[in-house]
Amino acid sequence: MHLVPSQTRLNFLGHRRKAFVVSVLLLAVAVASLAVRGLNLGIDFTGGTLVEVGYTQPVSVGSVRSDLHAAGFGQAVVQTFGAPSDILVRVPSANGANDSAQVSTAVLEALRGGAPEGVQVTMRRVEFVGPQVGQELTVKGLQALAFALIGILIYVSLRFELRFAIGSVAALIHDVLIVLGVFSLTGMEFDLPVIAAILAVIGYSLNDTIVVFDRIRENLRKLRKEGTESVMNVSVNETLGRTVVTSTTTLLVLLSLFFLGGPVIHGFAAALIAGVVVGTYSSVFVGAPLALVLGVTRTDLMTRAETEGEGPKAGEAHAP
Amino acid sequence: MAKAIQRSYERHVDELRNALREAEVRYRTVALDETQEGAAFLRLKFDSAAEAEAGAEVIDDQFGELAVSPSPQGGAFLRARLTAEEQERLKDWAVEQSITTMRTRVNQLGVSEPVIQRQGEQRVVVQLPGIQNTARAKEVIGSTAQLEFKMVDTEHSLQKAVDQGPPPGTIIRYDRQGQPYLLKRRTVLSGQYVTEARSGFSQQTNEPLVHISFDAKGTRLFGRLTEENVGNRMAILLDNEVVTAPRINEEIPGGRAQITGMANPEEAHDVALMLRAGALPAPVKVVEERTVGPTLGQDSINQGMKSIVLGFALVVLFMALYYRLFGLVADIALMLNLVFIVAIMSLLQATLTLPGIAGIVLTVGMAVDANTLIFERIREEVRVGNTPHAAIHSGYTKALSTIADANITTLIAALVLFQFGSGPVKGFAVTLSVGILTSMFTAIMVTRAVINLSVGRRRLTRLSIGEG
Numbered sequence: 109m110h111l112v113p114s115q116t117r118l119n120f121l122g123h124r125r126k127a128f129v130v131s132v133l134l135l136a137v138a139v140a141s142l143a144v145r146g147l148n149l150g151i152d153f154t155g156g157t158l159v160e161v162g163y164t165q166p167v168s169v170g171s172v173r174s175d176l177h178a179a180g181f182g183q184a185v186v187q188t189f190g191a192p193s194d195i196l197v198r199v200p201s202a203n204g205a206n207d208s209a210q211v212s213t214a215v216l217e218a219l220r221g222g223a224p225e226g227v228q229v230t231m232r233r234v235e236f237v238g239p240q241v242g243q244e245l246t247v248k249g250l251q252a253l254a255f256a257l258i259g260i261l262i263y264v265s266l267r268f269e270l271r272f273a274i275g276s277v278a279a280l281i282h283d284v285l286i287v288l289g290v291f292s293l294t295g296m297e298f299d300l301p302v303i304a305a306i307l308a309v310i311g312y313s314l315n316d317t318i319v320v321f322d323r324i325r326e327n328l329r330k331l332r333k334e335g336t337e338s339v340m341n342v343s344v345n346e347t348l349g350r351t352v353v354t355s356t357t358t359l360l361v362l363l364s365l366f367f368l369g370g371p372v373i374h375g376f377a378a379a380l381i382a383g384v385v386v387g388t389y390s391s392v393f394v395g396a397p398l399a400l401v402l403g404v405t406r407t408d409l410m411t412r413a414e415t416e417g418e419g420p421k422a423g424e425a426h427a428p
Numbered sequence: 429m430a431k432a433i434q435r436s437y438e439r440h441v442d443e444l445r446n447a448l449r450e451a452e453v454r455y456r457t458v459a460l461d462e463t464q465e466g467a468a469f470l471r472l473k474f475d476s477a478a479e480a481e482a483g484a485e486v487i488d489d490q491f492g493e494l495a496v497s498p499s500p501q502g503g504a505f506l507r508a509r510l511t512a513e514e515q516e517r518l519k520d521w522a523v524e525q526s527i528t529t530m531r532t533r534v535n536q537l538g539v540s541e542p543v544i545q546r547q548g549e550q551r552v553v554v555q556l557p558g559i560q561n562t563a564r565a566k567e568v569i570g571s572t573a574q575l576e577f578k579m580v581d582t583e584h585s586l587q588k589a590v591d592q593g594p595p596p597g598t599i600i601r602y603d604r605q606g607q608p609y610l611l612k613r614r615t616v617l618s619g620q621y622v623t624e625a626r627s628g629f630s631q632q633t634n635e636p637l638v639h640i641s642f643d644a645k646g647t648r649l650f651g652r653l654t655e656e657n658v659g660n661r662m663a664i665l666l667d668n669e670v671v672t673a674p675r676i677n678e679e680i681p682g683g684r685a686q687i688t689g690m691a692n693p694e695e696a697h698d699v700a701l702m703l704r705a706g707a708l709p710a711p712v713k714v715v716e717e718r719t720v721g722p723t724l725g726q727d728s729i730n731q732g733m734k735s736i737v738l739g740f741a742l743v744v745l746f747m748a749l750y751y752r753l754f755g756l757v758a759d760i761a762l763m764l765n766l767v768f769i770v771a772i773m774s775l776l777q778a779t780l781t782l783p784g785i786a787g788i789v790l791t792v793g794m795a796v797d798a799n800t801l802i803f804e805r806i807r808e809e810v811r812v813g814n815t816p817h818a819a820i821h822s823g824y825t826k827a828l829s830t831i832a833d834a835n836i837t838t839l840i841a842a843l844v845l846f847q848f849g850s851g852p853v854k855g856f857a858v859t860l861s862v863g864i865l866t867s868m869f870t871a872i873m874v875t876r877a878v879i880n881l882s883v884g885r886r887r888l889t890r891l892s893i894g895e896g
Binding site for chain 1 (some may be wrong): 715717730808
């Protein structure tokens with residue numbers, strides 16, 4: 109059984125200009141949306157209070173809103189969460205007001221007080237993040253991202269070559285920006301688990317790109333008669349089976365997580381799904397083509413001994 | 429934190445006076461220089477410049493934690509400041525002391541398996557599983573519980589003090605109803621002398637109250653105080669709020685007192701608890717709170733597990749269909765990998781959170797990827813015309829460096845996450861790191877062992893790997 113035919117000869121690198129146009133367009137949309145619409149930042153970053161409660165029967169969002177308004181939380185955002193009897197309340201931190209852990213207690217009291225006779229309100233989840241912590245989390249998130257990228261850049265330039273490292277990091281930034289763009293366009297809430305998801309996307313996309321690079325390095329040593337572009341094409345084709353199988357299995361798990369994992373994990377799963385899709389695309393159309401454009405040649409990836417040797421040994425000969 | 433330094437300065441005022449007196453250095457005043465941010469330094473005034481010099485020597489000798497400098501006001505004046513190291517030490521001590529106190533309080537609340545940890549320089553993380561009333565928990569953990577006894581001032585007019593500010597040596601404090609009290613500034617007795625506190629009811633009025641007992645020094649102080657102040661009122665303050673201000677009717681020699689003015693029996697119970705555990709050295713503020721209700725916890729874990737089991741089943745099915753016998757071997761390795769992860773996570777006593785579950789999901793993906801890399805390689809070798817044994821051998825050998833590269837880069841990302849992330853992100857990083865290591869073992873070594881066992885030295889003409 110094969111998801112892709114075993115001996116594909118698709119000319120991926122030949123289409124690199126079209127691919128670059130597609131990538132640039134996607135990036136432009138993502139960046140424009142981030143600049144104009146921004147992200148729907150969760151309280152993890154803005155600071156504020158989140159209260160999730162379950163009523164014993166469905167309840168109208170409007171009446172909950174007016175209960176909260178009466179209790180002095182006019183700026184609270186109320187929405188149903190998963191089921192019509194589950195309510196999520198967000199109280200943003202507003203210029204020093206609502207910055208204490210007492211807000212959640214007051215909100216719960218207001219909800220319990222406003223509930224119709226005989227209806228129970230149970231606390232499901234309370235999160236309070238002080239504005240200072242929110243700021244710290246933002247800084248730390250960006251720091252983590254920057255350090256992860258630097259660490260990867262160093263490792264890949266040691267194992268491969270600087271131009272490959274640039275290609276892989278460019279692919280990662282490409283993927284992260286597009287995932288952020290998806291979050292900006294859909295208005296999905298951007299919270300701490302989503303940051304974890306984006307870092308996981310980096311790991312995944314990198315994994316994909318490294319597998320292709322590894323094959324390119326191997327083939328450059330083996331197929332001495334072919335040009336660099338042709339070797340890259342052969343390598344992408346040879347790893348295509350693996351690329352598709354891995355994306356399929358990962359997506360199987362992620363789709364199950366997205367549809368069955370419950371509302372809490374929704375954003376997380378969505379970020380990973382978007383990341384796996386663009387990560388697969390970028391490992392084929394961004395990483396290697398960029399390294400090619402930057403001028404990687406056969407000798408860049410060889411040790412001295414190999415370049416001085418006399419071509420491939422008999423045992424390593426590969427049937428074209 | 430400024431509070432801990434402020435307290436240290438306040439303590440030093442008395443200690444310096446005593447030390448100077450004992451050394452027979454004649455001083456006029458030792459006072460705190462207070463700015464809006466709290467105490468900045470101590471101001472000392474002496475009879476003469478020579479006395480000031482002698483005083484500086486005494487301080488240098490006996491108080492290593494103070495740095496003395498000349499004052500711009502002249503030779504008879506000195507300034508003493510806590511050294512930078514001392515201030516650091518005080519801050520550090522305040523956090524450590526707070527943790528100890530919080531632990532005592534939490535233990536008395538009867539929480540099973542609480543976690544109280546320092547995080548960074550000035551933060552403490554408290555995890556309380558199974559607590560229902562979070563408002564009360566926050567109160568018990570976060571209240572400073574600074575118990576102070578101050579005499580009520582009767583020499584000045586309260587109304588005038590409220591309108592024009594308190595006269596020197598006095599302060600205004602309010603009770604819960606907002607009623608102002610004019611008090612002598614000096615704290616005559618504090619919670620540090622309390623050895624025992626329990627809640628109860630007044631026999632006359634049936635009001636809830638707290639019984640406290642003092643230690644030997646406290647008993648002496650309290651006895652002398654009540655003896656000297658019969659007829660006067662003494663205010664009892666908890667965290668700068670006047671709880672009650674009873675009139676002293678007679679000397680109380682036994683070292684026992686009662687604090688009335690409690691709103692309800694529960695409050696009396698909590699106040700007694702906090703007095704037993706001791707005060708926090710500095711006020712704490714809740715900067716982050718995450719509470720998960722019992723239903724959400726169970727629901728979300730059930731849902732998470734359900735989605736994982738289904739996703740996992742789909743992957744297992746896919747692998748078996750796609751790679752036949754080899755797929756089944758990969759499936760065995762995958763299950764073993766899950767067992768390893770769960771075992772290691774429970775060894776590390778890590779709690780399974782949503783991001784943690786997600787980390788496992790990603791690991792499953794990575795483990796499958798390792799096997800996919802190997803199996804695709806074997807298929808290629810078979811296509812090229814290698815014998816089954818040779819194909820297996822070179823498939824594993826060639827895929828190894830790719831798998832290592834891919835996993836090490838992901839591990840770098842996971843370690844960075846662990847270093848810089850907090851809370852849920854950290855949990856994710858832990859599961860991911862553990863998963864990468866176990867999956868490399870199961871996907872490479874375990875599958876190889878099982879395949880070698882099943883293929884053995886038999887002559888094979890073809891492999892059951894879904895190729896050819």
